[in-house]
Amino acid sequence: MKLLRDAWLIAAKDLRAWRRDRTGLLFGLLLPIALVTAMGFLAKVLYGGGGPMGRTDLWVADEDRSEASADLLAALRAAATVRVRPGPEAEPLSVEEVRRKVEDASAHHALIVPAGFGEELAAGGLPELRMIRDPGRRLEDTLVSLALVQAYMAISEGRSWPAMMGRQMEALGLEPEQAQAVVAASESVRALIERFLPGGDEEPEAGGAEGGAAAGTGFDMSAFLTGMVPVAAEDIQPPGRPKELGYMQAQSVSGMVVMMLMFGLVACGSTLIVEREKGTLTRLLAAPVSRDSILLGKLFFSAAVGLIQLSLLFAYGELLFDLATFRDPVTLLVLMLSLTAAVTGFGLLVAVLARTQKQAEGVSTILILVMSCLGGAWFPIQLFAVPTAVEVIMRLTLTHWAMTGFQNMFFHQKSWHDPATLPAVVVLWGFALAAFLAARAIYHRRLASAS
Amino acid sequence: MAADFQLEVEDLRFRYGSREAVAGVSFAVRPGEIFGFLGPNGAGKTTAISCVCGLLGGWQGAMRFGGETFRPDLRAADRRRIGLVPQDLAVYEELSGRENLLFFGRLVGLAGAELTAAVERALELTGLGERADDRVGSYSGGMKRRLNLAAGDLHRPSLLILDEPTVGVDPQSRNHIFAALERLRDQGRTLLYTTHYMEEAERLCDRIAVLDRGRLIGLGAAAELAEQAGVPGADLEQVFLRLTGHRLRDSA
Numbered sequence: 185m186k187l188l189r190d191a192w193l194i195a196a197k198d199l200r201a202w203r204r205d206r207t208g209l210l211f212g213l214l215l216p217i218a219l220v221t222a223m224g225f226l227a228k229v230l231y232g233g234g235g236p237m238g239r240t241d242l243w244v245a246d247e248d249r250s251e252a253s254a255d256l257l258a259a260l261r262a263a264a265t266v267r268v269r270p271g272p273e274a275e276p277l278s279v280e281e282v283r284r285k286v287e288d289a290s291a292h293h294a295l296i297v298p299a300g301f302g303e304e305l306a307a308g309g310l311p312e313l314r315m316i317r318d319p320g321r322r323l324e325d326t327l328v329s330l331a332l333v334q335a336y337m338a339i340s341e342g343r344s345w346p347a348m349m350g351r352q353m354e355a356l357g358l359e360p361e362q363a364q365a366v367v368a369a370s371e372s373v374r375a376l377i378e379r380f381l382p383g384g385d386e387e388p389e390a391g392g393a394e395g396g397a398a399a400g401t402g403f404d405m406s407a408f409l410t411g412m413v414p415v416a417a418e419d420i421q422p423p424g425r426p427k428e429l430g431y432m433q434a435q436s437v438s439g440m441v442v443m444m445l446m447f448g449l450v451a452c453g454s455t456l457i458v459e460r461e462k463g464t465l466t467r468l469l470a471a472p473v474s475r476d477s478i479l480l481g482k483l484f485f486s487a488a489v490g491l492i493q494l495s496l497l498f499a500y501g502e503l504l505f506d507l508a509t510f511r512d513p514v515t516l517l518v519l520m521l522s523l524t525a526a527v528t529g530f531g532l533l534v535a536v537l538a539r540t541q542k543q544a545e546g547v548s549t550i551l552i553l554v555m556s557c558l559g560g561a562w563f564p565i566q567l568f569a570v571p572t573a574v575e576v577i578m579r580l581t582l583t584h585w586a587m588t589g590f591q592n593m594f595f596h597q598k599s600w601h602d603p604a605t606l607p608a609v610v611v612l613w614g615f616a617l618a619a620f621l622a623a624r625a626i627y628h629r630r631l632a633s634a635s
Numbered sequence: 636m637a638a639d640f641q642l643e644v645e646d647l648r649f650r651y652g653s654r655e656a657v658a659g660v661s662f663a664v665r666p667g668e669i670f671g672f673l674g675p676n677g678a679g680k681t682t683a684i685s686c687v688c689g690l691l692g693g694w695q696g697a698m699r700f701g702g703e704t705f706r707p708d709l710r711a712a713d714r715r716r717i718g719l720v721p722q723d724l725a726v727y728e729e730l731s732g733r734e735n736l737l738f739f740g741r742l743v744g745l746a747g748a749e750l751t752a753a754v755e756r757a758l759e760l761t762g763l764g765e766r767a768d769d770r771v772g773s774y775s776g777g778m779k780r781r782l783n784l785a786a787g788d789l790h791r792p793s794l795l796i797l798d799e800p801t802v803g804v805d806p807q808s809r810n811h812i813f814a815a816l817e818r819l820r821d822q823g824r825t826l827l828y829t830t831h832y833m834e835e836a837e838r839l840c841d842r843i844a845v846l847d848r849g850r851l852i853g854l855g856a857a858a859e860l861a862e863q864a865g866v867p868g869a870d871l872e873q874v875f876l877r878l879t880g881h882r883l884r885d886s887a
């Protein structure tokens with residue numbers, strides 16, 4: 185009984201302290217709430233309503249300009265997995281223009297409808313389409329393939345289904361005669377279906393979402409679908425990029441690096457609070473050194489740790505994944521410095537604002553997780569169609585700019601002064617500068633008010 | 636008057652928000668003396684010292700050092716004239732004793748042979764011996780106290796301020812610290828010394844200032860204080876209670 189009573193005494197004391205500890209509450213309650221809210225909201229925005237997955241951009245150049253090609257584009261616009269660019273009202277682009285877009289990485293898939301497409305389709309053939317694509321965008325490739333199959337079926341009103349099946353059979357190794365037999369069989373099945381379904385309102389391949397699941401069983405849905413629609417693919421990728429490097433991989437490696445750096449450097453900045461709590465700050469303040477030197481010391485400490493951490497993580501990532509990390513050392517260094525500066529600024533800001541070490545930990549954890557999520561460190565949020573408000577918030581996070589910089593370096597093989605990367609570098613330094621100045625002002629005000 | 640006093644404090648006032656912790660305190664420390672700061676908890680000793688060390692800005696009043704205006708809160712060079720041994724242990728537990736001393740030595744501007752000599756002298760003062768290269772986290776309370784003291788005196792400042800340097804240590808460590816302080820006095824160093832222990836103050840201090848509720852309520856050598864308090868010949872403990880122990884006096 186005494187044991188239980190004593191235990192309760194201790195527990196009650198701890199509960200009382202916990203209730204008084206706003207940071208503890210923040211950490212224990214608000215963090216999960218914030219995360220659930222952010223994730224739930226995002227999931228709603230990303231996956232709600234608009235189909236099983238987000239839409240990906242598909243650029244088109246229509247060389248045929250026939251009724252059939254217009255139908256194909258209209259069908260693609262109706263597809264759930266792609267967003268056809270340019271829009272229906274905008275000026276159409278030429279083949280050269282869309283190719284340039286893929287080359288400079290402002291597009292990853294460009295569909296070309298060759299001249300003669302309509303005629304051949306009317307003749308019952310399977311006219312070939314052309315695709316200029318970035319082979320590293322595998323996820324998007326699946327989305328585009330799904331949309332193409334859907335659109336192709338829609339415009340041929342199912343007539344090309346047998347021919348498409350035949351193509352696949354041949355590709356899978358059937359003799360042409362056998363394939364012919366399958367085609368004939370498919371024809372009769374189609375005729376049968378049409379008789380019983382006069383509306384002919386078929387839902388082709390609605391199981392797009394199962395594509396991923398099927399892939400898990402060893403059957404590559406994406407390859408199967410791509411095979412059904414005759415597309416001549418032309419791959420364009422920067423010469424320096426490792427063949428195996430996919431967009432998602434580059435994204436997740438950079439993302440984890442960016443997130444872990446934030447955790448690491450907030451801990452560095454927090455040593456300022458630890459010194460205050462342990463009393464050693466008294467010694468530093470009484471020493472004949474300027475107040476700024478103390479803050480600057482923390483800045484250097486944090487920056488040094490940041491650069492060491494980044495170097496180690498990238499070296500590790502390189503060993504593990506073959507990212508060609510050190511292909512462009514200058515760009516790597518510029519990005520590392522910019523990111524370290526921005527995150528150091530963030531850490532110092534947390535350190536001068538927080539009253540206690542625990543508070544710093546709690547607040548920064550929430551901020552880091554939310555920023556990581558919104559900035560694309562967890563998954564490529566930038567590929568999804570999000571409302572303007574979310575887009576604006578995304579761009580306010582330093583993670584977004586860090587991710588932009590690293591994706592441009594790793595995946596698009598761009599240098600730090602490329603027009604696509606330079607803004608990220610500038611914004612990161614802007615973050616850094618603003619954070620340093622704010623941290624310094626708050627630090628001095630706190631010292632003056634002496635608490 | 637420049638040579639008569641080292642540190643002069645005139646009508647010093649400091650408030651934390653609305654609480655006036657130091658409410659008009661004046662005193663002056665003579666070169667080569669040990670000046671005692673006595674007072675019950677919350678009297679304002681640490682606050683007054685913090686103003687003198689430059690830890691707190693925004694105080695009112697005037698300070699002079701060697702006859703010149705003294706603004707330790709604004710000028711780093713002024714802070715160098717003072718060495719502080721804080722009331723709370725202020726050493727890095729993750730570092731060794733020697734590393735701590737090296738760091739604090741560099742912080743006050745020592746380098747090269749001067750730094751090495753200062754650290755050796757400090758290690759001798761602390762009596763850490765072969766533990767000098769162990770992590771401070773593994774030291775006993777007394778060892779940490781001694782290190783805390785030595786870290787404030789590395790550059791032999793004109794005025795060494797000690798805020799309760801003997802709190803929570805055993806008699807051996809206390810005697811060690813005492814011996815060290817007496818040695819400093821014999822070298823002609825000037826010390827400002829805060830304590831709750833009357834016998835410490837009586838034994839060490841040339842003059843004593845008694846603080847209570849932010850005000851100075853007595854100043855002088857122990858015997859003078861006894862006369863001021865109207866109990867001539869009494870020991871400091873009695874004088875102190877006479878001066879500060881309101882309730883006791885009321886009930887007597």
Ligand SMILES: Nc1ncnc2c1ncn2[C@@H]1O[C@H](COP(=O)(O)OP(=O)(O)OP(=O)(O)O)[C@@H](O)[C@H]1O
Pocket residue numbers: 634635651654656674675676677678679680681682683722
């Ligand atoms: N940071 C602070 N914020 C607000 N009030 C403070 C702060 N530090 C001290 N005080 C108050 O100022 C008064 C003087 O405190 P101070 O620490 O200077 O006393 P002290 O004489 O050093 O006491 P002790 O013997 O306990 O060390 C006390 O009432 C204390 O509560």
Ligand SMILES: [Mg+2]
Pocket residue numbers: 680681682722798
């Ligand atoms: Mg005190």
